Amino acid sequence: MSLERRTALITGSGRGIGRAIALKLASQGTDVIINFFRHRDAAEQTAKDCEALGVKAETIRANVGDLTKIDQMFDTIASTFGHLDILINNAASGAGRSVMDVDNKAWDWTMDINAKAALFCSQRAAKLMEGRGGKIVSVSSLGSRFVLPTYAVVGISKAALEAVTRYLAVELAEKNICVNAIAASAVATEALKFYFKEGLLNQAHNITPAGRMVTPEDVANVVAFLCSEEAFMIRGQTVVIDGGTSVGMLCFAAKEAG
Secondary structure, eight states: OOOTTOEEEETTOSSHHHHHHHHHHHHTTOEEEEEESSOHHHHHHHHHHHHTTTSOEEEEEOOTTSHHHHHHHHHHHHHHTSOOSEEEEOOOOOOOOOGGGOOHHHHHHHHIIIIIHHHHHHHHHHHHTTTTOEEEEEEEEGGGTSOOTTOHHHHHHHHHHHHHHHHHHHHHGGGTEEEEEEEESSBSSTTHHHHSOHHHHHHHHHTOTTSSOBOHHHHHHHHHHHTSGGGTTOOSOEEEESTTHHHHHHHHHHHHHO
16 A cells, blocks of 8 residues: 555644654655644654655644634645645544533534534645545544543534535545545543543443554554555445444443443
8 A cells, every 4th residue: 555646634633643644644655734733843743753754744833623724724735735635634622521511612612623624624625636536534533423421512523524524425526536534432642531531541441342442553544544545435434443342332331230
């Protein structure tokens, strides 16, 4: 699998899952654009690490929850690169609250970053993929289909993201643009501690049939595959990366009860 001479934008890619995806694509020969909003030092370090793999790497600061900033970012990409081959909608944020504690501010902020940004970034990216084809992959989570404590508005936004993925996949197919998403279970990153208590994280480890939690590199490997020509016939799907957690939940519950 080779992704040489491609250009990819990965939103929110200075740290965590986004950084792992950027490094994986770079290792396959893809030039990368590292988008960040708050953590400039981390983004610049990710760019340097990608360059060390022999590819070009640029950083662009933009809050993808702001449509004006999205337009500015893609205007910069158009003038600098002239095209785009891969878009990874990875940027994510949200309030860690139960559904009854969600307010208007938390709703708007979370939906803007996690769902609306994916739609409007994909619209702009598709224009830069015209005549070339391309790949769009969005990062969701198991919270889109399972109810998790203090994850309500994030889970709802991820469900919307997966719906956006399906609609884009059908409408962009005629332009030879493949659109998919991935949904990971709890991934070992710093951001995870914001939503889940340590006890729940230990439980996530214990109920994973694969014997360990999902890592950012696990996610990056699947994303890179979806960006390859080998995945050409996969369209509009949300690929689950959870080490068997979701299919093994009933088995774990039965053991606990017994």
